[in-house]
Amino acid sequence: MNIGDVSRRSGLPAKTIRYYEDIGLVTPQRSENGYRAFRDSDLHKLAFLGRARTLGFSIEDCRTLMALYEDGERESAQVKAVAQQHLDEIDAKIAQLESMRDTLAHLVHCCAGDSRPDCPILSDLAAG
Amino acid sequence: MNIGDVSRRSGLPAKTIRYYEDIGLVTPQRSENGYRAFRDSDLHKLAFLGRARTLGFSIEDCRTLMALYEDGERESAQVKAVAQQHLDEIDAKIAQLESMRDTLAHLVHCCAGDSRPDCPILSDLAAG
DNA sequence: CATAAGGGTTCCAGTCACGGGAAGGTCAAG
DNA sequence: CTTGACCTTCCCGTGACTGGAACCCTTATG
Incomplete structure (x- = not known):
């Protein structure tokens, strides 16, 4: 091949x-x-x-x-350990992304999204 | 400063x-x-x-x-568009990670994790 | 026989958002 | 005068590829 x-x-x-x-x-x-x-x-x-x-x-x-x-x-425990650790990392990543999403979704929801300049998204980024 | x-x-x-x-x-x-x-x-x-x-x-x-x-x-719509697109990307990423997690969690759950070589995780990777 | 298409090969550079570390200049304190 | 904490620039490395250039091999066709 x-x-x-x-x-x-x-x-x-x-x-x-x-x-x-x-x-x-x-x-x-x-x-x-x-x-x-x-x-x-x-x-x-x-x-x-x-x-x-x-x-x-x-x-x-x-x-x-x-x-x-x-x-x-091999012992299946070795394989499982690798997989479990990866699973933990994925869970951590998901949690982080969900935290971002929640904050961001809230801000997007609050933003009028029209032709006026006032914007809670920018206000939040500016003020913390 | x-x-x-x-x-x-x-x-x-x-x-x-x-x-x-x-x-x-x-x-x-x-x-x-x-x-x-x-x-x-x-x-x-x-x-x-x-x-x-x-x-x-x-x-x-x-x-x-x-x-x-x-x-x-600026118009707040411009800001909102950027944020909304990012939000969509985050959602997509979360969905992808959750799909991985589900598959992986199932495999980890099925693996005995003992001293024997038989392992459903490796079997799955080998066979699709 | 020339050539064109459609394989294959190597090597180099770029991605993203920095972090590590070297080699050296600057400044305040003891 | 030296020590130590700053600061500077510069270059390399990260992960897992992807794009592209420049070139070779094979087969079919005019």
Whole structure:
């Protein structure tokens, strides 16, 4: 498989796949013409990575998860710990965004949004 | 005021204040010794920027909001439009994170987290 | 046979909003 | 005179790519 095929099948842009090779997440072989030659196992890995990234795991987390996936001796507790920590971070991020949203929604609600200059949004930003 | 004073009063790191000068958000004067000399109006601007950033506005949005704030001829509709768009983006981000959280929470819940290798988290990532 | 299209390759620069750290100038106190 | 707390500029690094330039390989067509 060339990179285009793998890109279509995994849903990852070719650029991303090259980047993943750069940082050592996949190591495709090379054809005589210099093209990357992906095996099924490479495609499988890339699909795995794509799904992990979709769940918001960092590249380093993905590296860890891949290593655990390939390690028959792993303990599921290790995987769960990584996932739980990520979950906590997501919860924190959501809480932060919701706080922003609440403040902002209130301000937007209070702003007339007409042709006059008076604006509670700017007043709030100016005054704290 | 030197940058340290402004930093303490605005809550912004000195590094950030220098960066804001770099990109033209504030233009403090200079003392004879080369130190930045901030006026009250500069401090006020920086506090404004700090609060806007706290609400998650991008630097470019902040630039726009500052310009509107300083424009006596502004229409509140312009401000509201910027804020509403940002609010929409926040809502989208929250929705995305919640989707991640739901999937992830389910997987974490299903994972035994013990010393055995079987793990539904890895199975899900591997199989889609 | 020339060429054009549609692959592939490398490498460099840019993104966003700063933060870290080096190398050095300035100022008030002891 | 030295110490220490300031301040200055400059350059590199962050995360996870994305865009683009300049170039090579393969296949089909006039």
